[in-house]
Amino acid sequence: MPEAQRSILIIPAEVQVIGSDLVGGSQPSSDAMTDEDHVRALLGGMKKSMETLQGKISFDPGIHTFTCRYEKSETQYTALGSEMTKYTAGGFEIRKKFEAGKTYTIYGETRYLSEGDFKKSEPSLLLTIAATGPSIGFIDSTNKMVIDTRYDVGDYSEGLAPFVENGLWGYMDRSGSVAIGAKFQEARGFSEGLAAVKASGSWGYADSTRSLAIAASYSDASPFSEGLAAVKKDGRYGYVDKSGAAAIAPAFEAARPFRGGLAPVKAGGFWAFIDKTGAFVSKERYEEAYALFEGLASVKVKGRWGYVDASGRMAIKPVFFEAYSFSEGLAPVKLEKDGKYGYIGKDGSFAIAPTFDFADSFSEGLACARIQSRSFNRNGYIDKTGAFAIEPSFYKTRSFSGGLAAAQVGLAWGYIDKTGAWAIPPEYDWAMDFSEGMARVKR
Numbered sequence: 001m002p003e004a005q006r007s008i009l010i011i012p013a014e015v016q017v018i019g020s021d022l023v024g025g026s027q028p029s030s031d032a033m034t035d036e037d038h039v040r041a042l043l044g045g046m047k048k049s050m051e052t053l054q055g056k057i058s059f060d061p062g063i064h065t066f067t068c069r070y071e072k073s074e075t076q077y078t079a080l081g082s083e084m085t086k087y088t089a090g091g092f093e094i095r096k097k098f099e100a101g102k103t104y105t106i107y108g109e110t111r112y113l114s115e116g117d118f119k120k121s122e123p124s125l126l127l128t129i130a131a132t133g134p135s136i137g138f139i140d141s142t143n144k145m146v147i148d149t150r151y152d153v154g155d156y157s158e159g160l161a162p163f164v165e166n167g168l169w170g171y172m173d174r175s176g177s178v179a180i181g182a183k184f185q186e187a188r189g190f191s192e193g194l195a196a197v198k199a200s201g202s203w204g205y206a207d208s209t210r211s212l213a214i215a216a217s218y219s220d221a222s223p224f225s226e227g228l229a230a231v232k233k234d235g236r237y238g239y240v241d242k243s244g245a246a247a248i249a250p251a252f253e254a255a256r257p258f259r260g261g262l263a264p265v266k267a268g269g270f271w272a273f274i275d276k277t278g279a280f281v282s283k284e285r286y287e288e289a290y291a292l293f294e295g296l297a298s299v300k301v302k303g304r305w306g307y308v309d310a311s312g313r314m315a316i317k318p319v320f321f322e323a324y325s326f327s328e329g330l331a332p333v334k335l336e337k338d339g340k341y342g343y344i345g346k347d348g349s350f351a352i353a354p355t356f357d358f359a360d361s362f363s364e365g366l367a368c369a370r371i372q373s374r375s376f377n378r379n380g381y382i383d384k385t386g387a388f389a390i391e392p393s394f395y396k397t398r399s400f401s402g403g404l405a406a407a408q409v410g411l412a413w414g415y416i417d418k419t420g421a422w423a424i425p426p427e428y429d430w431a432m433d434f435s436e437g438m439a440r441v442k443r
Contacts, residue, residue, distance in 0.1 A: 136149060136151070136152065136153055136440065136441070136442050137149055137440075137441060137442075138156075138161075138176075138438040138439065138440055138441070139424070139438065139439055139441055140437060140438055141402065141403075141404060141415075141423070141424075141434065141437070143424040143425075146176075146438055147172075147174075147175070147176035147438070148176070149163070149172070149176055151163035151164065151165055151172070152164045153172065153440065154189065154440075155189065155432060155433075155435055155440055156174065156435055156436045156438060157189035157190045157191065157435070157436075158189075158190040158191070158193070158208075159173060159174055159190075159208075159436070160172070160173060160179055160180070160190050160195070160208065161189075162187040162188065162189065162195075163182070164182065165182040166182065168182040168183055168184060168185065169182055169183075169184040169185070169186055169187035169197070170182035170183060170184065170187070171187065171190075171195070174436070174438075179208070179210075180206065180208075180210045181210075183199075184197040184198055184199055184206070185198040185199060185200075185201070186198035186203075187206075188221075188223065189223065190208070191223035191224045191225065192223075192224040192225070192227070192242070193207060193208070193224075193242070194206065194207055194213055194214070194224055194229075194242060195207075195223075196221035196222065196223065196229075197212070197216070198216065199212070199216040200216060202216040202217055202218060202219065203216055203217075203218040203219065203220060203221035203231070204216030204217065204218065204221070205221065205224075205229070205244075213242075213244070214240065214242075214243075214244035215244065217233070218231040218232055218233055219232045219233070219235075220232035220237075222255075222256075222257060223257065224242065225257035225258050225259065226257075226258040226259070226261070226276075227241060227242065227258075228240065228241060228247055228248070228258055228263075228276065229257075230255035230256065230257065230263070231250070232250070233250045234250065236250035236251055236252060236253070237250055237251075237252040237253070237254060237255035237265070238250030238251060238252065238255070239255070239258075239263070239278075247276070247278075248274070248276075248277075248278035249278065251267065251278075252265040252266055252267050253266040253267060253269075254266035256290065256291055257291060258276065258291075259291040259292045259293065260291075260292035260295065260310055261275060261276060261310070262274065262275060262281060262291075262292055262297075262310060263291070264289040264290060264291060264297070268285075270285035270286060270287065271285065271286045271287070271288055271289035271299070272284065272285050272286065272289070273289065273297070273308075273312060281310075281311065281312045282311070282312025282313075284308070284312050284314075286299040286300055286301055287300040287301065287302075287303070288300035290325065291325075292310060293325035293326045293327065294325075294326040294327070294329070294346075295309060295310060295326075295346075296308070296309060296315055296316070296326050296331075296346060297309075298323045298324065298325060298331075299318070300318070301318040302318070304318040304319055304320060304321070305318055305320040305321070305322060305323035305333070306318030306319065306320065306323065307323070307326075307331075307348075315346070315348075316344070316346075316347075316348035317348065319335070320333045320334060320335060321334050321335060321336050321337050321339065322334040322341075324361060325361065326346065327361040327362045327363065328361075328362040328363070328365070328384075329345060329346065329362075330343040330344065330345060330351055330352070330362055330367075330384065331343060331344055331361075332359035332360065332361060332367070333354075334354065335354060339354060340354040340355050340356055340357065341354055341356045341357070341358060341359035341369070342354030342355065342356070342359070342386075343359065343362075343367075343386070351384070351386075352382070352384070352385070352386035353386065355386070356369040356370060356371065356382075357370045357371060357372035357377075358370035358372075358379070360399060361399070362384070363399040363400045363401065364399075364400040364401070364403070364418075365383065365384065365400075365418075366381040366382065366383060366389055366390070366400055366405075366418065367381065367382055367399075368380075368381055368397045368398070368399065368405075369381070369382045369388075369392070370392065371392045378392035378393055378394060378395070379392055379394045379395070379396060379397040379407075380392030380393060380394065380397075380420075381397070381400075381405070381420075389418070389420075390416065390418075390419070390420035391420065393409070393420075394407040394408055394409055395408040395409060395410075396408040396413075398431075398432070398433055399433060400418065401433045401434045401435065402434040402437070403417060403418060404416065404417060404423055404424070404434055404439075405433075406431040406432065406433065406439070407426070408426070409426050410426070411429075412426035412427055412428060412429070413426055413428045413429070413430050413431035413441070414426030414427060414428065414431065415431065415434075415439070427443065428441040428442060428443045429442045429443055430442050
């Protein structure tokens with residue numbers, strides 16, 4: 001593998017470098033160092049693929065343009081695609097707006113890439129500029145920080161999000177105010193008006209009025225679904241209703257939520273499906289089983305996955321090495337361990353040929369899919385014809401929700417729209433799906 005070429009970042013005069021925190025390489029004396037000298041020290045010493053250097057800098061507010069160029073202008077690289085990034089023959093330009101009073105970090109990372117018929121890989125420099133600030137918060141679709149919190153916090157469900165303070169859990173409302181004080185040992189998301197919480201070493205259910213609606217007397221508790229929740233008592237799982245009464249006696253080794261009137265349960269080392277009376281819907285038993293989605297449930301038989309319907313009938317024969325839930329009429333599957341992923345319809349035939357190295361479920365008409373080779377490994381989004389609607393140009397991606405999907409380039413996450421354009425630029429350490437109009441992010 002060839003050594004990385006030296007790269008130079010040219011920065012505007014009004015940007016002041018306040019220090020360097022190098023990982024690998026060496027830092028020259030700070031005497032009479034110019035802005036460009038500092039950045040040479042920061043990004044110029046990379047010698048191996050994947051080596052990363054970091055340095056802290058501060059900016060005046062406003063929009064600044066950064067140009068990263070290669071000393072050998074013929075360097076080939078794969079463009080990673082962003083509205084805020086302009087690629088040229090010898091490098092690329094980044095335009096970014098900086099907020100007053102915040103500190104930002106430059107991340108430089110080398111990657112060895114090849115494209116087309118080039119016979120050798122050449123190094124390419126990826127550049128990310130991310131702000132430091134609150135560890136976790138919630139943004140809206142305009143990238144406005146709606147809730148700027150000091151807490152470790154989970155996602156919102158039914159208007160409340162669990163947070164932890166001093167080792168105890170509570171819930172905050174959509175304004176960021178504490179709705180239920182931090183008093184639980186653990187807390188999970190709300191579902192159907194109740195949330196599983198742990199108090200005095202046992203699990204129960206809290207409601208939004210701050211009280212325990214179902215006493216903490218279980219060793220495990222799952223979210224409510226279709227009016228019932230799986231709970232563990234005396235080493236066995238059963239189901240309770242919203243009053244806390246036992247709807248199905250604890251008799252199972254494991255139990256999953258109800259969907260479509262059925263729940264997968266494990267008994268005698270095998271999985272089966274029960275209805276809401278606790279009766280088994282068929283005599284069939286499986287090595288593994290998951291809930292119904294769109295009328296079909298994935299089950300494992302003799303090491304292979306297939307699908308059963310609500311009656312327990314095998315609707316799609318177990319011929320797959322991997323098989324996942326149906327969404328929008330399609331399910332991602334893989335025939336063999338070293339094979340490719342494709343999508344089947346409810347008749348079991350391939351609607352999209354197995355050509356992908358990874359395939360996720362469809363959401364809002366698009367699904368994340370990955371193309372991978374020795375020198376290329378990127379995620380994009382396909383439509384229901386199997387064509388890439390958004391070209392594979394991202395390290396990691398999440399599903400679309402509310403018209404936006406979280407995507408990662410370099411070391412930063414942002415949100416793209418369904419054209420692949422950045423709706424929210426990549427400036428976060430991580431970013432979760434939008435839910436109830438907000439998304440949880442960290443910077």
